[in-house]
Ligand SMILES: Nc1ncnc2c1ncn2[C@@H]1O[C@H](COP(=O)(O)OP(=O)(O)OP(=O)(O)O)[C@@H](O)[C@H]1O
């Protein structure tokens with residue numbers, strides 16, 4: 219759906235985004251992870267057509283958006299990193315303003331505002347002035363303002379920065395709901411590992427303007443070693459089954475655990491189909507299958523020698 | 529675009545205090561300064577010449593002759609007079625010479641030119657009379673005759689300033705009223721134009737850019753709004769002066785409205801240019817309010833027309849719309865000019881407006897955060 223090609227940006231000779239290639243498929247939820255100053259916001263600004271890249275391209279359904287930003291703007295909802303609201307106006311007035319400038323049809327505006335307020339859980343506070351809101355509430359209205367026109371793609375720039383865990387969970391649930399129920403494609407920027415781990419199918423890790431790693435959660439974790447560790451929970455097991463698995467050439471080791479087995483295999487090897495096949499042959503049921511891995515935090519540490527929130 | 533304008537208006541309505549305070553301030557300041565000229569103001573005079581007492585007596589009598597100007601001159605010692613001025617107990621004092629004078633003042637407050645005008649008039653009149661009577665056989669008789677004739681004209685003496693403008697019957701109060709009203713309008717306009725920058729910094733601007741509203745539409749909305757609020761503020765103040773405080777604003781309110789409209793547009797452009805030059809809204813708040821009060825000062829808005837004749841200052845002053853607006857207003861209000869007579873200041877304001885807006889918007893557009 220969206221694709222960036224060798225996207226780069228330099229401010230006065232200083233390159234802050236360099237050759238970033240990333241893509242978002244329809245309905246995906248993708249994370250963009252990186253420490254302060256990694257170039258996340260700059261990348262997002264270029265994708266959303268607010269900033270012209272120094273070189274490279276951004277494509278929406280194969281068409282460049284740089285010369286013709288109108289197309290992407292139509293389908294895009296952007297939640298900026300800062301609280302971009304009229305502090306003097308009420309939540310309702312802010313939403314009405316954004317609804318109007320985003321051309322929500324007059325007849326639908328009122329119901330859209332109420333639906334959106336419902337979604338962010340602030341319906342009962344709509345008559346209050348933004349200035350009087352807590353940080354978490356402001357963040358929620360900040361998100362709501364980008365949702366009124368029902369965007370197909372939602373880009374969020376650190377929407378949970380500096381707020382309490384409760385608001386944070388609320389926001390994460392809300393985004394998940396939009397992604398799963400509405401089919402909204404999500405690009406989620408953060409420097410919190412846990413959020414991205416919870417929310418996203420795929421992750422890009424950025425540092426110093428470059429994508430240093432990308433892939434699904436487990437793909438990223440497997441960078442850490444040459445091995446994957448899998449925990450398989452079974453209803454029963456037998457010698458033959460374990461033997462069969464041990465004989466798969468990428469499997470290094472099979473350990474019996476209390477309720478199943480732990481398999482250590484070569485990095486990125488796909489053994490699941492074999493696993494399922496053997497289990498089937500032996501009439502064994504796979505109750506649970508889990509990659510047992512360190513967190514993404516460790517991946518970042520491994521790649522850069524620093525922790526994310528340095 | 530209309531939504532953007534309305535949002536600005538909604539913000540103002542939520543918080544109308546600023547506008548109200550500003551209107552009140554322009555009225556208050558005007559009352560303080562022009563009210564002062566309504567009641568007799570006592571001004572110290574002194575001389576340090578050899579025969580100081582004679583000089584003091586002579587000029588005290590002449591300066592206090594006629595009471596239409598509400599000024600009262602009192603002889604004091606030089607030390608006392610100077611100290612009073614230095615320590616701000618009085619605005620100014622007059623040092624007398626045989627045939628000349630010197631104003632001792634701490635700052636260029638608006639009453640200074642007013643007093644200066646009166647004192648100069650008296651000295652010029654006296655110089656005229658003494659030259660005339662010098663060769664006369666009967667000095668006393670001639671003097672009496674000239675004095676009566678001057679004060680009671682069949683013979684009209686025209687007192688002119690160096691620049692040649694007429695000074696007689698000049699209503700400084702009205703001029704100050706407009707000068708202060710425009711000054712306050714310049715503040716309001718600046719603050720409202722600066723909203724563009726504020727909204728840029730807070731990310732609201734980017735949100736609007738991503739919306740279907742065009743950039744031209746956005747600039748138009750902000751700029752129209754600043755014009756609107758500047759105009760409303762100025763006209764409210766003028767109408768209060770006219771209908772509540774009974775100030776003389778002339779007979780041609782329609783022309784006044786036109787002048788204010790041109791001024792507002794022109795000033796919004798200057799404020800846009802200013803916004804484009806400074807780095808961020810905070811810098812704007814720091815610099816703009818300290819620069820703006822200087823402009824009416826060097827434009828001569830607080831002084832009698834023709835008082836200010838430093839060509840450099842006049843040139844700088846003329847780059848800003850306030851000098852042209854004051855020019856047009858004085859012509860309309862005091863000299864009852866018709867619209868043809870104010871075309872020049874209107875054209876100049878338009879010119880300033882168009883040029884400053886062109887450069888200003890381009891600079892603002894280039895600022896990124
Ligand atoms: N307009 C600009 N002019 C100059 N440098 C800029 C500009 N915008 C961003 N930068 C620089 O680019 C780098 C990347 O900034 P960016 O905001 O994209 O980082 P980020 O990953 O979003 O960081 P954070 O987590 O703090 O939001 C920073 O070093 C920043 O100083």
Ligand SMILES: [Mg+2]
Pocket residue numbers: 258259260299375376
């Ligand atoms: Mg950022």
